[in-house]
Structures are given as C-alpha cells and as structure tokens.
Amino acid sequence: MDDSKGCHLSVVIDLSPTQWHLSADAPPANVYPLPLNIFLAQLLAFLNAHIASKHENTLAVFGAFPGKSMMLYSSTDPATQDQAIDANSYLPFKLVDSTIITRIMEELDELGEPAEEVPNSLVSALTKALCYINRVTLPTPSPSSKPGDGHDLSILPDPRILVLSVSPDLSTSYIPIMNAIFSAQKLKVTIDICQVYGPDSVFLQQAAHLTGGSYIFLERRDALLQYLIMSFLSPPSIRKVLSVPTQDRIDFRAACFCHKNIVDIGFYSVNPFPSVQLVGKTKFPMKTLQRLNAARPMLSAASWAPSRSASSTPQARPAATPAPGLISATNGANAALLGGLPHSATIGSGTPRTATTNGYRA
Amino acid sequence: MASSSLRPHDATDDVPKTPIPHSLIPFLQLQSQNTLTRLYQLPSSCLSIYRLLAPLERQLVMSLLWLESAIPASMMAAWVVHEGKQLYDDALGTLSRLHILPNLAVKLALNSTFKTSFRQAITGSGTSGSFGVPAELDEKRPPLGVEGLDGYALERWETILHYMVSSGTGQNPTKPSTGVLYLLQTSGLMVSHRGAPLQITSAGFQFLLHSPHDQLWDLLLQYLHLAEQRQMDLVEVLSFLFMLSTMQLGREYSAEHLGVSQKAMLEDLRDYGLIWQRKPSSRRFSPTRLSTTLTSSSPPLPTTTGTSSGPQEGFIVLETNYRIYAYTDNPLQTAVLNLFVSLKYRFPNLVVGSITRDSVKKALNNGISAEQGGRTVIISYLVSHAHPQMRKNNPLLPVTVQDQIRLWELERNRLKSAEGYLYTSFTSQADYELVLNYAKELGVVLWESQAKRCFFGSLEGHANIRGFIERRTTGGVS
Known part of the structure; x- marks a missing residue:
C-alpha cells in the first residue's frame, strides 16, 4: 500500500466529431444523451x-481526432x-x-467540415500514450538536470492508461492494437477502457483483459x-x-489479417513466405502451395532457406524446391481444406510434422 | 543466523495493512465536531485534509462525493474484497472520527459541509477565496524567485536543527528566534535547567533523525497545541496552514484578507522558514517550499535542492566493515552523523567514520532507540540518506551491519524489571508444585526454579496466591 x-x-x-454528434442526439435515439461539453x-x-x-x-491527456492524434496536456511539461x-x-x-479545453477547441476548429470523415486515430493516440509512459518511466540519465525532481520520482509505479472510446471497432486497427497491448504488458501498464458511446468494442475489451485493466460499457x-x-x-494497489468491475464475458475474436474482418475462428501458422503474402498482398499460387505441402515432409529446414529469398516476386516459383514431381492426388483434400476457409489468416502449416497430420489425415 | 527473525517486516504480507496515518490526523480527530465543520467550510482545507488521508480513505471519499443521496452501507461493503475487510473498517472508522463520514451504521453519506466545499475545490467554483488571494504585481519590488525562497527556507530550517544538534557541545551556533526557542522548549525537544542554556533531550535526538517532512509536522503539531494555549482560533490556524500547502511556489500573496490569528502566525511561520516576507511589516508574503509541500508525502524539501553543499540527497556509503563514508560538507549532517558514528577523518567534501558498539550505545543512551515500523531510527536514517551508488545494492544496507545494530540495541534490553513477590522456603516438593501450578493457571508466574524450590509471581497475582496458601495450610491443620 x-x-x-x-x-x-x-x-x-x-x-470523433461524428460519434459525438450522434451521442448528443436526444431520445429516442439515445436514452441518455451525452453531448461533448457535458x-x-x-x-x-x-x-x-x-x-x-x-x-x-x-497526468497526461491525449486526444484522438479523425486522422490525427496529439498530446493535449502533460504534467511533466513546464506549464505556462x-x-x-x-x-x-x-x-x-x-x-x-x-x-485541455483550449487545445480541444483549437483542434476541433481546425478540422473544419471535411466532406468525408477519415477514420479516427484512437490507436495512434494509444501508442503515443505508451511512448510517453515509456519515456517518463525510464530513469533520466542525469538526475541533477531537474532540481527538485529526485531520482526516485522519475520511476512511476503503476502507470495506467484510460481510454474513453466512442467509436466502433475499426478492424484495420486490430494489429496495431494488439501490438500496443503487448507493449503495455511489457511496460506493466494497466489499460482501462470506458466505452462511452457506440457498440461494445471487441479489441478494447481484449486490451483491458490482457493488461489487467477494467472494461466498462457505459449504460447510464x-x-x-x-x-x-x-x-x-x-490505482491497482487499492x-x-x-x-x-471486470468483464465476465470477453469477446476474444480476432481480425483476419488479410481481409480485416472480425472472425470467430481464424487459422494462423508460420508462413514460409511472409514477404509474399502479407507484405506484398499478392495471392500465393495455389498450385505452388500444393506442391510445397507435398514436398515438405522430405525437406530439411536448411533447404528452405534459399527459397525464402527467391520468392520475393509472386511469379518467382520457388526454384529451389527440390522435388516438383511429388505432387500427388492425395493433395486434393488439402486443397479443398484451404479453399474452404476464406478468412483463415495465412494458410499453411507450421512444421512439416503438423503438415502431415493436418493435411493427409483429413 | 538471526537475520530472519530480526526483520519482521521484510516478509511480504498478502493481507493489506492499515498504513500509519499522517501525524495530523489524530490531532484532527481530537477536535470537536464544531471545529471540524468550520474547517470544512473552506475548499482548500478539504483538499489538504483529503490528501493527508490514506489511499483507501481517499477512494471512499471520492466515491461518495458526487452522490446526491446516501447509499446503504451494505452496498458499499459489497465492493470490498474479503481480505480487505479490516482495512475497509479501519478506513471508515478514521473518516467517521474526522466527521467526514458520519453515521456509519445504515447509510453512508459525506458530511454535507465537507461535500459542498470539496466539490467546490474540485470544480474550482465558489467564492471562499480559500486558496490565497494573490498580491498585485509590484513593478518596483518583484517577488523573490524560487531559488531565493529555497535558500531562505533552508537557512532558517537548518539554523533550528543545527542549534539543536550542537547544544551542549560547546559550540555557539546561530540562535534561532525566541519564538522558535520557546516552541522547542515547550515541545520537550530541548530543556533548560535553571536558566542554563538549552540542552537537547532524548526526544530531540530522536527528532533529528526523522525525515524533514516528519520534523516539520512534529513542530507544527507542537505549534497547534501552543496555539490552543495562546487562545488563537484553531480553525484559522489550521486553515492558514492548509491554504499555504495549496499555494504556488514563487508567487506573492496578499496578507490583507487574513484573519487576526493568521496575521499573528505570519511572524512565527517566518521564523520557521515556511513563508518569506520582504520586511516584517510587509502586506504580502510568499510561501516557501517547506509550506507548499506540507501535504505531499515525498516532498522536495529545501535540502534536496542543494544550494552549496553538493549532492544533498543521498550522500552516505556504508560498507560491510562498518565503515561509513559521507559525502557532505554540511555541518548539520556531520553533526547528526556524529550522534551515532565515531568519526575518524574529515575532508573538504567527505567525512569518514565507522559504526562501533560504543557509538551506537552512545546514541541509544541519548534516547535514539524507539523502533518505528520495525526499523530502528538509525537504520531508517541510513536508508533514506543512502548514496545513489548504494541504491544498486539489494538489500540496500549490508545485512551484517543492520543485524549488528539491532543486536546492540537488544543488548540494552537484556534486563527487564517487574514488581512482584518471591515465593520460597516450601517445606516439600509437593507443596511447591501445587502452589506453582495454581500460579501458572492464573498466568502470573514470571520466573521459576525447580532446583531452588522457589518462584516469582507478579504483583497482581499475590493476593490470590496468598489466599491459596493460607487455605492450604489451615486446611492441612484442621
């Protein structure tokens, strides 16, 4: 204690101006309207x-506006x-x-009235908050630089982040949110979520759960x-x-990496060609995959190494794949399995051993 | 060998313990409800008292602050986890004794005065002016800067401590003002024998090893007691201290809106270094860091800002061979170290000495002995002033030295005296055992010896034992 x-x-x-506008609507749209000023x-x-x-x-306050995010206030900055x-x-x-009020007003005025609202940058604000915590929690190299700020003051126990969200989940932000969660875990930061308006947020629920924080959907x-x-x-000690309150039911669904849809069941595996499929966003030729799958049990890890570099263009067949003649009819089952899962994140198999059990015995 | 048994507080305890309350809280609890209610009319007082509360108490106050109606006590209790029950009850008890949270039994609601004022403090509304009326900016006489204020506060505060520590050593340090001397005397930190110069008492030695924040509050508590005797209005005195604690360092405030008692306080607080005034008759004053950090628990006191004496915070290196290196040229710190270290060499920026049995015994004889939170005062002083290099060690102080200091302290407590009666000259072993067993059942046996056939019983058990023996002897005769 x-x-x-x-x-x-x-x-x-x-x-997000749009969401706050919706939030302020009088009943029957909202049972309890909550305008931004209140x-x-x-x-x-x-x-x-x-x-x-x-x-x-x-205290530090960050604002997430459409398409941009910024720090609105920080108590470590020399205040005016x-x-x-x-x-x-x-x-x-x-x-x-x-x-805070001045900064928010300035930013909202600056936004003007764009024809189409860009997605809100909540994740970017969250990331900035994490960076800020990382910066202030690291012990300053020269404690004498700031008089009155003792060396043990620079280490903040129990840093927390509170996210006040009004927007629905943005499925494109799944990967950045997960990355933010991992950084938070590493920094031992608790993330609390308050969903002030809009539907339950799947990703933020997970953020709160994974960092030991609390997720609250504002009913009243x-x-x-x-x-x-x-x-x-x-603070956590209290x-x-x-x-x-913590959640009794958490929505653990993830977003598909390629289609950015929220899926109930996702398939994930170590992809032998991450540069092709994820970064290049090109379709991996199914035939090659079949052939690879068939050939894999016979390959040692070392022989895969050259193929990785060779496959930087989609057309480049994995030239180093040594046994092209091994495509067999049994791979049909495997292909069907692959074709039937449009939302599986990246298709393939982790290790040669799992490949055999998954594919051939199916 | 004995290290585990000697350090009771090192074991991490899962059950949360009630923290030791701030020293002002018990004083406030002694005040009448009327006094407290008058105090709670001021938002700044509410804010300062709130900050002095324990973390759980603060959360409870906040949780109830924005509720318009009382909530059932059972509803609040439902939030408490099982292990925290004791802590929760203690917190409610403290709040109730402060009259912040009256009538605990059925419904919980904050004292309405406190609630109104504290809401004003949080929202910045109201017209009480309790956060200090700023003085008009005077072009000709700009306010003293933060550095100047720190220097002033440090000089004042160290004068007091230095006077205390060097009393009776033959040195003649600068004397603090008579008001300060009177306070030191009435608080029992120093004593004068028949007009002789003031001598430091054992309480005074103890005082010197406390952290500056505790020292400050010790003195201010004494000042509050004194204020009661001097017929000053306690509410005005307290609210002025609280107002100071919420003021802004480096700003000047107007003294014209202060009450009568508060104007009288200006002089006293100037002597302690809590406020600065250009001249005694000035109508404006600036709070120093001593006063603006009154309600924070790890305050950047003036000593840490370092005016001339090198690194002030953390200057002691203690080695396993009991040697101590203190990087300081501050006469006050040297003098305080001299209380329990036998100093060997002295260099411009370094004092070298060693902790010996004799030096610790001397300190203990001076009265530096009381344990606080399972730590002797000497050890906690060494911990709080350890050099940054030492902070890399875990544990911070060498275990051998810590244990040895505790053992030396225990040496003093080898004898324990108790009043009682010695029962001896029993005629037979059977008689002896009969009486001894009876006494043991009463739980009054302090010492026994089978060989000598005697035992020692405490004073309160004597009547019963005598009656028992008399009954036995008369019974045996008849």
Missing part, C-alpha cells in the same frame, strides 16, 4: 480528482506559468482544465463521473481491496 510516489494516469479521449465537464472533474489524490500524481491565480481555485486544477451515460471515479480512479 505504499503510494508515496504517486501514480501516473494517461487518458486517451476519442474525439462529457468534458465530467471528465475534467475526474482528472482533477486524480491530481487531488496526491501531490505527486502525474503566466496563468492568473484565482483565490477560489487550486491552480494546478485550473491549469489542467484550461489547457448521465452518471459518467460516478462510473469514472468508482472504477478508474483507484483495487486489491476495493474491487472494480
């Missing part, structure tokens, strides 16, 4: 509550000190509030602040005592 160092919170706000007012109260909890608590002191409010609170949207405080204010 040692919290003497304070904890870090990064907040990622989804600021949302921001409640969010600022939550941010102030975080800073209020501890003098040493740090020319802020006038108001006897009725605590200066750090005022600084947070005014900085008029009680946003209470949700935020009860579930997301407490969550051991005062439990926070």
